[in-house]
Amino acid sequence: MTDADLILCEMLVLRCQRQDACAAGELVALFEKPLLYFLRRLVRSEDDAWDLLQETWISAFRALPGLRDARALPAFLYRTARNHALARLRHREADYRLHSAVDASPISSEPEPAFAAEDAAAVHAGLDKLSLPHREVLTLFFLRDLSIAEIAAVLGIPPGTVKSRLHHAKKALRAVLCEGGHHVA
């Protein structure tokens, strides 16, 4: 997020703390798309994603009056959304494996694939074929709302692990796209 976005966030949080109903609506509108996109990558079903988005905002608004660092709101929202999604996945998905050994191999020296806006449709379809840890880290990276340190805080892992997981996830996504006949730089 840019400085302007973070300031806007802080401003909206302040207005929410003053019980400004319009600010609450603006805050929801600001994060609606990226949070929904993130949740849909985690749970796949659109209905589930909307339900989880609602639960996320209920939790967020309960915590908002006591939120000291308003600029940490984006990371807080993604972490809350992820926690709700994982709680639901634990109940529903038998194949839920967050701590799978996907990042065991070291980072190779070959250049990381870069994804452009023209690849969006393929990237979007490819994300669904990745494992959950790869899917969530790549989605957070593509949404560009959070820094590596903030992604690490959301996922509850060290920043170094985020970098390596991101590296492996990009390679996995490139492999998926190449299988589908899509060329990535």
Add this chain to the structure above:
Amino acid sequence: MSHENDLREALFRAEPVNTERQQRFRDELAQIMEPRLSRCYRLYYTVSLVGLVAGLPGAACGVLFDGEHRWIWALGLLGCSVFAGWTFYILRRNTEPLRIMQGMSKVFTGLSAVVAGFLIFQGLQGPSLSNVFWALLGLLVFLLASFINLWNRVIVTERTMREHILRVEYRLADLNQSAH
């Protein structure tokens, strides 16, 4: 978001949102977001309502039988009736209209100042031990109301100032971003 991010926006476009579901989400959230009274606050308002309603017959008796302080009892009766109605309204709505309540703290300070002034005036007119106590009570209520009002003002001013500063910061950051 104010910054351009092509891939991010392209990804959003790749997954169209069900607008009907989106509207339902917004409507439901708007309903949920209206803050409800917690159990603790409900208990507090219920006890307040019981106290205010119990005070009504006492104040009415004061108006009827205490000729010396009739106008004070009348004010008490009026205050008890108004606040009982207000508390009942909050309990029925199950939510606190905080904006109105912040405005009310100013009115309450003004009213308590008037009452305290009258009580002190009466104490000076006819000095007696009971009048001194009445004057002290009026002064105490006035001090409490002033403190609450001052506290509200400090909080509101602090937040408003911070918001103004943030507006300037936002404008500067936006200009800076446009320049790059």
